Amino acid sequence: MTRIAAGLLVIAGLYLAQSVLIPIAIAILLSFLLAPVADGLERFYLPRIASVILVGVLSLTLITGVASLLVTQAYEVADSLPKYRQNIEERMRFFTGDEPGGVIDKATKTIKKARKEVADENKRKQQQQAAAESDAEPADDGPLSVVIHDPPPTGLDLLRTYAGTILGPVGQAALVFLFVIFMLFQREDLRDRLIRLMGPDRLDVATGAIDDAGSRISRYLLMQLIINVTYGLPVAIGLWLFGLPGALLWGLLAALLRFIPFLGPWLAASMPIVLSLAVFEGWYWPLGVIGLFVALELFSNNVVEPWLYGSSTGLSPMGVILAVVFWSALWGLVGLAVAIPLTVCLVVAGRYLPQFEFFTILLSRDPALTSAERFYQRLLAGDQEEAEDLAHDHLERHGLMSLYDRVMVPALHLAERNRHAGQLSADKVQSILEVMTAIVEDMGERQERTLDSHKPGDSPPSTNNDYVVLCLPARDAADELTAIMFAQVLRATGVTVETGSMRALSGEVVARVDATATALVCVSALPPGAVSHARYLCLRLASHDASLPILVGLWDVTGNLERMSARLTEAGANQVVTTFEDGVDRVRRRLSSLARISD
Incomplete structure (x- = not known):
């Protein structure tokens, strides 16, 4: 509730202080746009004050020139309108229904006739009622009506009225210009003060945030300017070719109004379209003007904006x-x-x-949930079909190793963490494991079909087939499932792999190591409790054969990996990895070294 109250208070402050905050906000945005220009001038050894003044003068000159051009063009359009008086009257008659003989005219006359009949009937009833009341009551002269007329406004009244209307925007513009000059002149000092507000112990975070925001806003404004110019210029050229009065005016307005999202393009297009209806006879040229704006909007929205914007804003x-x-x-x-x-x-x-x-x-444009979180959420919801669709979609786009490393192993880690925290029932855990096991088995069947499809003469993907890698779970069903996943990834690279069961006793595991002449043992462990479970199994294996190479996979583990690796190394492990990609690389290196020794 405290945060909600604080948020409402901030919104109220933004609304009540808008007369001050709006100029500051506009000045900040203009400073982002003009700061690179000032920096460029300073690189030519101009002093700070000279570069800022030059940028300010150039900006004022540009704004004044554009404003004067707009006013001049607007006067020219207004002066040319009397030449099209007859055509304007015909258009107005068409749209208002005054054109005789037309459908609109007939419909309008019918409505007017019906309204007149209803009005006459109501008037007749009111007259009858008034006559009856006048017969029943004595005549009364009634009060005299008094009308008060305001005196005509004096020159001082007119000056006060129009001065307030004109000086208000002028004062706001002057305030914006003043803020821009001071922000450009003290931009480093303002940046340092903003960093200080975030805390002296968070310099890295504050610097990253300011740099990121500055680059995104500067790029957005620059790209918006380029897009608007490339939109307004074809508008002016196209309307000039059509012969529409004030083509340059409409092109400039189109470029300026597109700074206003959603509403701006509609305003930019509506005025020339309305003018074309008044100026041109018939419908051919007005439809051409409409087609021009539609074509430019489609090209700008679907080609230019995606190409220039990209993900510069980061907004969804x-x-x-x-x-x-x-x-x-x-x-x-x-x-x-x-x-x-x-x-x-x-x-x-x-x-x-x-x-x-x-x-x-x-x-933001960033996904609200990671692929692993979406997959796990579907498992929690019991939506097996969508979970399988997510897995197969990721498999097709990124491959098996990425599916296991980025989606299924992290999702299984989330399930194990919630299980140990008591947030999942035994039935829900069993359901999640069954769905994930079914997906892993399906991946294994796909892999077998792929391997069987190779022709006998095809070269194998690896030369390590003479050595056997044994993947063992550290303790429970989640460890066993990750061991099967890692075995599939190894098998896809041409490695001969066997997997153990979580139900096997330690003596059975040792016996299997001896029976398969294992070149490397991979112990698969998933947090929480991964280190202690893997350490116990490593101790059992090392006590049987101290020379046995042991690779421990602490999948999706977080924390002090160096400390965990030290504990496992003391227990007999040779290497510790946290991802399938790193694990496959270590296994292949080990088998390659064995192959070179045997040669």
């Missing part, structure tokens, strides 16, 4: 929608324009600071 599609809705509801049209960059900052903060992890989970 749902995250973009939520960001736009939230910030537009909070700050209006300005919030709509700054929604994406501000949300990117929150998502990046969640990657480095646990307090903001909520935003990363909810809004």
Whole structure:
């Protein structure tokens, strides 16, 4: 409840202080966009103050030039409209239903006639009721009506009204410009102060978060600028070829309005389309203008934006929608324009600071669950079919070793951890093991069919077939299942492998080692309790034959691996690995060295 109250308080503060926070937010975004330009000027040995002033002057010149061009073009369009008065009147008659003889005209007349009949009937009833009341009551002159007229506004009133309307945006723009200049001039100092706020003992985390957010926002703004220019330029050229008045105006507006997500492109397209209906006779050219915007939108959304954006923002599609809705509801049209960059900052903060992890989970493009967690969740839900689909899909895309290393072994580890914590019933554990065993057996059958499909003349994938590797479980069913998985991965590389059972007694295990002339023993152990279980088996094997090579697989283990390896080495283990990939590499190296010695 405390966090919810704090969140509501922050939202209220953002809303109430928007007159100050909006200029700061816009200034921060412009600083991200202009900082690389200032850095580039400083590389040419310009002093900091000179580079910042030059960037500010160039920015003001560009903004003033674009604004004056927009105003000039708007006046030209307004001056040209009287030439199309007749066509505009015809369009208005068509859309308002005033065109005689048409379907709209007939429907409009029918509706008007029905409304007139109803109005006449109501008026007749009111007159009858009023006449009856006047006969029943004596005449009364009633009160006199008084009308108050406001005096015409004076020049001072007009100045006060229009000055407030004009000076408000001008003052906001001046405040933004002032913030941008100071942020560019003291950008390193502001960065250091922000790092200090996160804590002096978290310099690495704070530096990573600031660098990540800065690079993502700078790239987003730069790519957005490139996309908007490559969109507005074809709009201006296309409308000029169509002969639409103010083609340059509509191209500039199209480029500027696309900074506003979702709403901007619609606004950019609606104005030229409406003007084309007023200017051109017939429907051919207006449909051509509509087709131009549709084609450019499709090309920009499906080709240019995926190519330039990539994953620069790190936001999911749902995250973009939520960001736009939230910030537009909070700050209006300005919030709509700054929604994406501000949300990117929150998502990046969640990657480095646990307090903001909520935003990363909810809004980022990253999967909410890993492949192993999704697989385990399906097992918990009893959805065997979807769990098998996930396993087979990962197998086709990444192979058997990746399936076991990244999906099934970590999922089995999660199940074992929950079992030891008492969070899973015995029936649920048994159900999970049965499903995973069925998937592993299916993988084994696929492997056998693949090996049988090789022709006798085909060369084997490995030359280590003369040596036998014995995979043994350290203790329980989970260890046995991982031993079978590791054996399948080894067999896929051409290694001759045999597996042991968790039900075998220690004496039976030792006897089997002697009977198979084992070149290497792989002890498979899964946390929790992996080290103690594997250590006990290593002691039994080493006490029987101290020269026996033992490889211990502590699958998906976390913690102090060096300390664990030391304990297992004392018990007789030669090597310790944590992944199937590393284990296969160690086994192949061992067998290759044995092959060279025998040669």
